[in-house]
Amino acid sequence: MSLQDQFTFEAQTPLPGLPFATVQAEILARAAQFDLPVVTNTDQETQIATDYGNYSFLLRDGVAHVQVGSSRADWLYVLKESLSDTIAELAPEVGAAMAWSDAQEQAGRRPPNFQFITIREVTQIAGGFLRVVADAEDLSQFTPDAIHFRLAMPDADLSTPQWPYLSDTGLTVWPKGEALLHRPVYTVRDMDAATGRLVFDIFEHDGGRTTEWARRAQPGSQIGLTGPGGGGIPQTTAIRIYADETGFPAVARILADLPAQARGQVVLEHTHPSSTGYPLPEHPGFSVTHRTADPDQNLGALAITDLDDTPGPDLDQMIWLAAEKAAAQTLRAHLKAAGVDSKKHYVAAYWTRPAAGGLES
Numbered sequence: 001m002s003l004q005d006q007f008t009f010e011a012q013t014p015l016p017g018l019p020f021a022t023v024q025a026e027i028l029a030r031a032a033q034f035d036l037p038v039v040t041n042t043d044q045e046t047q048i049a050t051d052y053g054n055y056s057f058l059l060r061d062g063v064a065h066v067q068v069g070s071s072r073a074d075w076l077y078v079l080k081e082s083l084s085d086t087i088a089e090l091a092p093e094v095g096a097a098m099a100w101s102d103a104q105e106q107a108g109r110r111p112p113n114f115q116f117i118t119i120r121e122v123t124q125i126a127g128g129f130l131r132v133v134a135d136a137e138d139l140s141q142f143t144p145d146a147i148h149f150r151l152a153m154p155d156a157d158l159s160t161p162q163w164p165y166l167s168d169t170g171l172t173v174w175p176k177g178e179a180l181l182h183r184p185v186y187t188v189r190d191m192d193a194a195t196g197r198l199v200f201d202i203f204e205h206d207g208g209r210t211t212e213w214a215r216r217a218q219p220g221s222q223i224g225l226t227g228p229g230g231g232g233i234p235q236t237t238a239i240r241i242y243a244d245e246t247g248f249p250a251v252a253r254i255l256a257d258l259p260a261q262a263r264g265q266v267v268l269e270h271t272h273p274s275s276t277g278y279p280l281p282e283h284p285g286f287s288v289t290h291r292t293a294d295p296d297q298n299l300g301a302l303a304i305t306d307l308d309d310t311p312g313p314d315l316d317q318m319i320w321l322a323a324e325k326a327a328a329q330t331l332r333a334h335l336k337a338a339g340v341d342s343k344k345h346y347v348a349a350y351w352t353r354p355a356a357g358g359l360e361s
């Protein structure tokens with residue numbers, strides 16, 4: 001069945017100069033990597049399904065084309081953007097020549113997954129966090145499973161902020177130079193889609209631009225938000241969780257949303273002593289332990305020692321880690337070497353410590 005018949009929103013673009021076989025091989029490899037179902041695979045078409053909609057890669061008159069279909073306009077945009085990035089990586093000149101069929105009618109508009117949020121209040125909460133309560137324009141795309149977003153913040157000294165818009169080929173044009181937007185990722189701590197009320201918690205750390213912004217933010221001020229994106233509530237009833245402060249809001253969401261029969265352990269790492277006070281919901285199936293950050297053993301290394309008695313491929317609990325990049329790399333390398341199924345773990349770098357004497361990556 002064609003994507004037009006399956007989905008309300010659809011767009012397509014030729015991929016001139018990119019051999020169909022190359023596109024097909026790349027897409028099948030990515031489908032395998034991310035466990036995406038392959039709906040159709042012939043020598044003329046490969047169609048894959050995602051949570052947001054489907055991609056169909058077609059050979060028409062000897063030229064590779066891609067068609068994208070989705071039930072929502074903002075999801076269609078996310079799929080198009082992700083594909084544009086993939087093609088630009090694979091063949092930059094083809095990426096630059098892509099022209100989406102719906103681009104002209106949308107040129108100049110803001111990207112469908114971008115909105116403004118208006119600050120209601122910022123309060124200090126226990127644990128060294130600032131809690132932001134804001135009014136969003138539309139939270140309908142934040143399904144219970146979609147808990148992360150990016151802020152889009154102009155430099156505080158900029159008198160006239162600039163915001164992203166869509167080009168006449170359908171790509172997003174982000175402000176550059178002094179108008180560059182800072183776009184850190186945060187977690188929906190609480191929300192009400194009916195009223196647009198959005199709550200998120202910022203771990204205060206020295207030199208953090210978001211910390212600085214939140215300390216100064218006045219009720220009524222506006223910043224941008226894109227999302228949702230990335231990760232969500234793990235679909236499991238057995239899980240071992242490791243997180244430093246940046247992951248505490250996500251841990252809170254997970255404990256609140258996992259079913260009553262779920263069982264597991266939570267290890268919270270404190271880079272700052274006050275963060276032991278961060279409010280977490282109680283879950284009867286979970287024990288929570290705390291530890292102070294240890295420069296000789298990052299959180300990933302700790303998780304590995306905990307796993308030592310559990311042979312990798314037979315892991316009966318999901319492993320979830322959100323912490324500094326080095327901890328994520330340590331654990332990811334171990335799980336890969338042990339052959340642990342990717343569905344059995346979520347390991348994410350939530351922030352990057354600057355290299356000694358160098359700049360943050």
Ligand SMILES: Cc1cc2nc3c(=O)[nH]c(=O)nc-3n(C[C@H](O)[C@H](O)[C@H](O)COP(=O)(O)OP(=O)(O)OC[C@H]3O[C@@H](n4cnc5c(N)ncnc54)[C@H](O)[C@@H]3O)c2cc1C
Binds near residue numbers: 184202
């Ligand atoms: C999926 C996801 C969800 C996240 N959810 C949250 C959340 O809900 N709440 C939250 O507080 N964070 C969260 N984070 C982490 C947050 O995005 C990063 O900490 C980000 O760097 C913060 O940006 P900033 O503007 O504060 O710092 P920047 O201005 O970008 O960086 C300034 C300096 O601060 C350093 N830095 C960044 N984070 C820390 C830290 N935690 N401790 C010490 N130094 C740091 C940087 O290395 C840099 O040197 C999340 C990250 C991801 C990927």
